Amino acid sequence: MGEINIKMLAHELNLSAATVSRALRDSYEISSETKARVLELAKKLNYEPNPYASSLRRQKSKTIAVIIPEIANNFFSQAINGIEEVARERDYHVLIYQTHESREIETSFIMRLLSGRVDGILISLASGAVDKEYLKNVSEKLPVVFFDRVHDDIEGVKITTDDYESAYNAVQHLIENGCKKIGYLLALNTLSTGKNRLQGYFDALKDNGLPNDQKLIIMSGANSDENYAHIKNFIAEQTPDGILSSIEALAMPCYYACKELNLNIPNDLKLISFSNLEHAQLLNPSLTTINQPAFEIGVEAAGILFKVLNKRWYEPNETIILKSTLIKRESTMALI
Amino acid sequence: MGEINIKMLAHELNLSAATVSRALRDSYEISSETKARVLELAKKLNYEPNPYASSLRRQKSKTIAVIIPEIANNFFSQAINGIEEVARERDYHVLIYQTHESREIETSFIMRLLSGRVDGILISLASGAVDKEYLKNVSEKLPVVFFDRVHDDIEGVKITTDDYESAYNAVQHLIENGCKKIGYLLALNTLSTGKNRLQGYFDALKDNGLPNDQKLIIMSGANSDENYAHIKNFIAEQTPDGILSSIEALAMPCYYACKELNLNIPNDLKLISFSNLEHAQLLNPSLTTINQPAFEIGVEAAGILFKVLNKRWYEPNETIILKSTLIKRESTMALI
DNA sequence: TTTATTTACGTAAACGTTTACGGAATAATA
DNA sequence: TATTATTCCGTAAACGTTTACGTAAATAAA
Numbered sequence A, B: 001m002g003e004i005n006i007k008m009l010a011h012e013l014n015l016s017a018a019t020v021s022r023a024l025r026d027s028y029e030i031s032s033e034t035k036a037r038v039l040e041l042a043k044k045l046n047y048e049p050n051p052y053a054s055s056l057r058r059q060k061s062k063t064i065a066v067i068i069p070e071i072a073n074n075f076f077s078q079a080i081n082g083i084e085e086v087a088r089e090r091d092y093h094v095l096i097y098q099t100h101e102s103r104e105i106e107t108s109f110i111m112r113l114l115s116g117r118v119d120g121i122l123i124s125l126a127s128g129a130v131d132k133e134y135l136k137n138v139s140e141k142l143p144v145v146f147f148d149r150v151h152d153d154i155e156g157v158k159i160t161t162d163d164y165e166s167a168y169n170a171v172q173h174l175i176e177n178g179c180k181k182i183g184y185l186l187a188l189n190t191l192s193t194g195k196n197r198l199q200g201y202f203d204a205l206k207d208n209g210l211p212n213d214q215k216l217i218i219m220s221g222a223n224s225d226e227n228y229a230h231i232k233n234f235i236a237e238q239t240p241d242g243i244l245s246s247i248e249a250l251a252m253p254c255y256y257a258c259k260e261l262n263l264n265i266p267n268d269l270k271l272i273s274f275s276n277l278e279h280a281q282l283l284n285p286s287l288t289t290i291n292q293p294a295f296e297i298g299v300e301a302a303g304i305l306f307k308v309l310n311k312r313w314y315e316p317n318e319t320i321i322l323k324s325t326l327i328k329r330e331s332t333m334a335l336i
Numbered sequence C: 001t002t003t004a005t006t007t008a009c010g011t012a013a014a015c016g017t018t019t020a021c022g023g024a025a026t027a028a029t030a
Numbered sequence D: 001t002a003t004t005a006t007t008c009c010g011t012a013a014a015c016g017t018t019t020a021c022g023t024a025a026a027t028a029a030a
Helices: A006-013 A019-022 A033-044 A051-058 A074-089 A103-113 A130-140 A161-176 A192-208 A224-238 A248-262 A294-308 B006-013 B015-025 B032-044 B051-058 B074-089 B103-113 B132-142 B165-176 B190-205 B224-238 B250-260 B294-307
Strands: A063-068 A092-100 A120-123 A146-147 A155-159 A184-187 A215-218 A242-245 A270-274 A288-291 A318-321 A326-327 B063-068 B093-098 B121-125 B144-147 B157-161 B182-186 B217-219 B242-245 B272-276 B287-290 B319-322 B326-327
Touching: A006 A019, A006 A033, A019 A092, A019 A326, A033 A063, A051 A224, A051 B051, A063 B103, A074 A092, A074 A184, A074 A294, A074 B093, A074 B165, A092 B074, A103 A130, A103 A294, A130 B224, A146 B326, A155 A161, A155 A294, A161 A184, A161 A270, A161 A288, A161 A326, A184 A192, A184 A224, A184 A248, A192 B063, A215 A224, A224 A248, A248 A270, A248 B165, A294 A326, A294 B190, B006 B015, B006 B032, B006 B250, B051 B093, B063 B074, B063 B103, B063 B144, B074 B093, B074 B294, B103 B121, B103 B132, B121 B294, B132 B182, B144 B294, B157 B165, B157 B294, B165 B182, B165 B190, B165 B287, B165 B326, B182 B224, B182 B250, B217 B224, B250 B272, B294 B319
Parallel strands: A063 A092, A063 A120, A120 A146, A146 A155, A155 A318, A184 A215, A184 A242, A242 A270, A270 A288, B063 B093, B063 B121, B121 B144, B144 B157, B157 B319, B182 B217, B182 B242, B242 B272, B272 B287
Antiparallel strands: A092 B093, A288 A326, B287 B326
């Protein structure tokens, strides 16, 4: 309850509320002396306009929503960093929602946001079956920009990274350093993001004349304990000499599993992962990563959302692709 | 612009808007048949009440703000995770603001939030000089809960960790493992959080009969390059045999500096840091950490804010202290 | 039966802005 | 001088809810 409002300012200045409102918005209809008087008093009294009254009347909220699977995640927290900075420049407010990879929660958030609470949505999809029709409806009612976790079948503006090329190059790198039996830790497989990464893996194998063995593909499980068990089991039984992990959360268990199994990275097993771990350099051994430009993705996604909001964007179905960086470190080093 | 509103529902059902509103809010004044009719149509049409109209009329927003220095930070992203979960249970919305350690930005955010945009604020203060009077004014207008980065001179509910004991025990641990010249990487020194950590360091030195040398205390600088230079310089010139870092961001440069200086952790220098790095275990060497219960701090802080909002909290000046955990790893191992 | 109470709903005002419309005073033009 | 345009401001309605107040009908109490 902001104590002081436009009516009080108006009364104090012997003006109408309309004039005060216009003065505050720097309308051409108001004389500069009046504007000055209004501004002065507003500042003196620390007047802040009631955002809800304003939003109700103007039918816009100066607020955007960010819907992501998890916030405690290097990639997403960096992306939000970028989003928040852009929003702040524009005097917009940022609402955060976590889906914890649940499609149900995701849908419920979106439903509630259709009430006009936000002017637009930035979303990185939860993995799991996507309801295309549903999301199509949403895009018709509210500007939506998808980032990183996208789905080709859903129309909309998308910001992604070069997932296919990144995975392809990663596998190529493993092969060049001597790997012949390369496992893939699979995640996001319902999304284009995950499919592209997997396809890059497949194609790199094929182009190098390596067989494509289903047993080398390990699905991400329900929780981290299960993941660890699967991965350890996989390494022990299949004895891969290289692993590409499609997400950071599946790469870490490899370290623990190898320690447990008395295997040396990179001598027995080379490891590379999509990861935005800031200090991958300091791991033992340091981890070769495919580093996504998370902050830039956030900046780009938010920037485009604002262009859409200002009707300065006319490509409702464009996908913008930023490049990830392969950072070679000890975990994929060739034997000397 | 939510297409469909209460008036439409009312018209469709031959009811007044008031009745529809009351039915949706499950008022006792409405018959169960009418409620059922209203609910059915609302569901069928995917009706979502306009939050701004509602907030304007009821003078509450169902929204809270979280103001933090940085979101791309292990501690803060985990804390927000906790906050968001609690907010979701209560059907509240969470606005995020980053101060980047700027007191100016922090103040400007708070100012704008006094407009009634949020029902309460969760804040972890930026380091730098605190304007006590200013924040006192804020607390009078809006419920505020401080977490982790707090200041004793500011009245309010606070959630912190046992910073003093944690630092004390960390130094004790270093001493027990043979350190005699322990450096301290200082940050947050304008806040109680930082002061308590520093005091714990001092007292542990004193209680063990070690001298308190100003040269062993390194101030956090303007940016990470500067920090790295200072720290490397410090290690090279002062040759400490142990370091306690008050924040994670200052511990990582130690790794790089030691590599550069050809020093071995822990043999030449033992390192321990306040840190919420998830995989400190995997560093080379693994890092002994003081792990703060970040998620729980978020949960606790949000929980108390909601108690305040529901007037179920009557201790406007209470400080709740959660315990951090000292996790001993290789970086502080004694010589064998 | 009469009066009091309860039930179930409608009317209208209010929340604090913004803005379409109008109009008086002044300045510009014919 | 008469007319038109411009400048500057006020009135009132609107945004979509919620709620104080009122009331007719149904029920209970006397």
